[in-house]
Amino acid sequence: MAAAAVACSNPDWSDLPTDLLTNIVQLLDLDLPGAYAFASVCSSWSSAAFAAGIPPLRTPWLMSWEPSLKPSSSAVTCEFRRLLDVDKVYKVSFPEGSFVTCCGASNGWLVVVDELCNLSLRNPFTSRTIPLPPVTDFPCVEAVRDGHGNITSYHLTSRSGPYTEAQLYDAHHLATFFYRKAVLSGDPSGGGDYSVTIIHFGGAWVSHVRAGDARWQVLAPDISKNWRSNRCPGDTYADCAYHDGRVYAVSYWGYVERWRMDDAGTPSTAEPEVRGVWEPGRPAYPDAVKFTFCVVDDDAARSKKEEEADEQDSVQAHALFLGLNQSAFLPAKSFLGASPGVLYFSAPWMRQHSPDQLERVGDWGGARTYDLKTRTRTFDRVFPGLLPASARLRDCPTEVWITPNLY
Structure with missing residues (x-):
């Protein structure tokens, strides 16, 4: 009996x-x-899980949520879908007040905005959370508090020419639109060195913070005052990336800027990289949406034809995932459900920048596809019926691509 008890205890x-x-x-x-x-x-539990139909960890998921302009007293539940089974829905809940919207996904981590308009990194699969410096760290934001010292709203200060204007926004409302896009330079799971770059303040600012830093560093405080201000009135930043010690930002009109970061995280002055990717206003293509791909290799001494051939072959064998996520360029053969030569994208802010396309497409909500082989501009939906009708025309994000990370 004693021996049996010992065996059962281990x-x-x-x-x-x-x-x-x-x-x-x-x-x-x-x-x-x-x-x-x-x-x-x-390993045995892993084999049982995947044999039972749980998707492999490297599967890209589309996480979606219904936007709300009013605070909620309950947890927010987001839905997860994958390409191989578009009708099956998984759900993940976030604690009350912790999730108003999401502005990025990198390395399996989300960059989420809470009800006070503050950012944090959150892994939806492990529930780990890393807070980022508060929104009041930016010089354009000033908190308004009630009699108990609680933040209720913010004064958002903007400058137009020689004039300065401050508008009052409810904290929850500001959280729905203040941040446009966020990317991470690396995986924060192991506690190593990484940084977060964000586009915010209506797409006019680019800011950066390194792991452990207490304050945001503003790289571009006003897009209207930079090197292209006389060429593109009304242009805003659309995307950002971090690569090899450099921060890149691209605007909706196709201009790219780069900041070199030194060992202390101090940026250099913005340098123009590429311009004229999107050419609006041409008579044949009013408000056209154009996807352009470039191979960045400063050390390669190849001819232009060789670069174009390599680029074409590479794109045709991969599936591309673009949107609020860190852009992903994945070999299609390794991801069930993904098609080679297809771009899967979401465009939460396109309503402001392409109204003519909006008339034809109907709305920019949900995930869509663009066939890079046929150049077919039908923008077919990946997940039919993804969004409720009430959310389709709002100027705020409703989805992001993410690949699980359990560390």
Whole structure:
């Protein structure tokens, strides 16, 4: 009896029967974090989970949510979908007040905005959270507090020519539109060195913060005052990236800027890189949407024809995922459901910049495709019926691509 008791007190959970493991996985079927946590226990549990239909970790998911302009007293639930089974929906909930919207996804981490318009990094599969410096760190934002010292709203100061104007915004409302895009330079899971770059303040500012820093560093405080101000009135930043010690930002009109970051994280002056990617106003293509790809290799001494051939071959074998996420260029053969030569994109802010396209497309909500082989500009929906009708024409994000990270 004693020997039996000792044996039972140290069970080998990896040797549980496969049919029992399968039954457990089925109970976790729609609980995505729980299912992935189950799969990470050991190799036998991982095999049982994936055999039962839990998608592999490297699967790109589209996370979607319904935007709200009013605070909620309940948790926010986001929906996860994958390309291989567009009708199956998994759900992940965020604690009350912690999620108003999302402005980025990199390395399996989300950059989420809470009800006070503050940013944090959150891993939706492990629930780990890393706070970022508050919105009041920016010189354009001033908090308004009630009699108990609680923040209720913000004064947002903007400058137009010689005039300065301050507008009052409810904190929750400001959270829905203040941030446009955020990317990470690396994976924060291991506590290593990484940085966060954001586009914000209506797309006019670019800011940057390194892990452990207490304050944001504004790289571009006003797009209207930079080197292209006389060429593109009304232009705003559309995307940003970090690569090899440099921060890049591209505008809706196709201009690219670069900041070199030294070892202390101090940026250089913005340098123009490329211009004229999007050519609006041409008679044949009013408000046209154009995708342009460039191979960046400063050390390569190749001819232009060789570069174009390599670029064409590379694009045709890959699936591209663009949007609020860190842009992903993935070999299609490694990802079930992804088609080679297809661009999967979401465009939450396109309503402001392409009204003529909006008339033809109907709305810019949800994820769409662009076929790079045929150049077919139909922008077909990836997930039909993804958004409620009330959310389709709003100027705020409703989806982001993310690939799970359990660390």
